Amino acid sequence: MNQEGNAFNPPHQSLPPFSRVIVSGGTHGNELAGLYLAKQWLQGKARGLERQTFSAKAVLSNPRASEVCRRYVDVDLNRCFTTECLNSPDADDMPYEIHRAKELNVLLGPKGSEQAVDFICDLHNTTSNMGVSILVYQDCHCFSLHMFKYIQSHVKSAPVYCAIFNTPKDRAYSLDAVAKYGIALEVGPQPQGVLRADILSHMAEALKLVLDFIDLYNQGTEFPSCEVEAYVKDKDFDFPRDPVTGELTATIHPERQDQDFQVMNPGDPLFQTFDGKTVNYSGSQPTYPFFINEAAYYEKKVAFSSSNKVSIRIPALRLQASAGGANRIS
Template sequence: MEHVSLPPLSRVAICGGTHGNEMSGVYMMREMQKQKVHRTESVSITTVLSNPRAVDACRRYMETDLNRCFTDALLSAPITDSTPYELRRARELNAQLGPKGSPEAVDLLCDLHNTTANMGVCLIFYSLDWITLHIYNYIQSKMTSAPVRAIQMDLPISEAYSLESVGKHGIAIEVGPQPTGVIRADIFNMMKEAVDLTLEWLQKLNSGSTFEGGEVEAYTLMKSVDYPRDPTTNDITAAIHPQLQDNDFKLLKPGDPIFLSFSGETVKHEGEELYPLFVNECAYYEKKIAFHLAKKVTLTFPSISVKKED
């Protein structure tokens, strides 16, 4: 692959509290704002508490999931009296940090999330983007406190629904396991390390470092699996099986147990070998997702550096 030269990445937004009960990002924002972290040598940093009402209520969202509001269609739909709070808030964030797809958008948007699943540090990004792949590679090579993996979402950017899609480049940083409404020091520190490494990489890039090309492993989602449910009440009738619980990213083979019903029966995985992700994520019960299944892919990226100024 050929070498890529690009302009400096000088405007970064770090967002937390997009889901109001995922506490690591909330406290990261408060701490960065208290410490008045506004810039490194070459990077200006905007910190945003994305959904302040949901943070105050310690809920994921008030009326609708803010992190599903950033498609082109939703950002341009007419506003009426019945438009949910989060859709209005998405417009404000798009105006402040975007507009999405425009030259005014921030160079990089990092959105901070927690999950109740045992995901360690997991970066999520859209399509192929050399910048985000380099950041992922850098964090993975430097981080010692947790395993670092990535999920590549296969969606055109216009249909990308999450906040990080508003930046020219975007990453969601998911860290878990942490219960909603709870802050754990170990999980907070993993998130802080990932953010610090991202800023360090940007600083090095802007200062003239060349980052070599290479390849990384990532996961792409193939399908979702719902809980067994009672056909009448729709209540779930089984929990994640103890052998699957906390085993995100561990290859699931046909015949492996996936659910244990409340009356004691085991349900087994049928179909191909795939990697389970977001196993027993709290917020996915209402989305009818017990876990995702993904395949592993290898992504190749070129060497990059910033363009020399004329």
């Protein structure tokens, strides 16, 4: 989290300017807001990717899945960007998404190299009530947290959250991990295969702020040290299931449904069984669930993810005085 120096008087952090910025949609082919934004840009029907200091480029990550309006064709593309998967030997019977991940890694990476693009903002929708959520990895530079703070302070139409995943870079599995820096922009609630104007508008607004922030940074704007409130992912929790058939025996309790990032205390209602009983949260500590009842996670056996709410002091951020190669401080 780059909390170097004295937490109360941290040093400035700086990076070279960001010139190669990617906005990707359709990583999951049934998450329509990002998909339609990407299509509009790629067809030249929409503007908004140009800034004074750079022009972002649009990518449609999973064209085949987008064509059939499914999350994926063979396997979940957004789990294919681990270093191991990207470096696995090619094979004739390779799932489509692994092939496509390798292709995107050539185009935008290689992951972890100096040649990788500076920033990827990967656009997603969720059926969970997560508002505008900025998903970052633990080893992200404070750059992403300043970006989150900037977005949070400007978006008034939806709540803005930051979720941090404790996954080291090589095991980071999502498309944004191919770039030197990146975020996933997760906007909900929106059903799969539906394009809601309100959700599209929240995503477009947040994305505009992503690009504005990079532009301001590139121009030398200093972002002072500040506190950010974030949710560090803890564990995944499955639905209650029949031990023999594996079938669900309960779903999210109505009092917990749509309550993403709201505290859940020990003993709070969590699931409701199909015969009407309440299953309470049996953990010993309060937690902050998110991705509650996300459609795509049933097959991953995830009813929600728990998280710890933290307050992080991040150092001030300003452009590196001498712009050399990318200087990854994290």
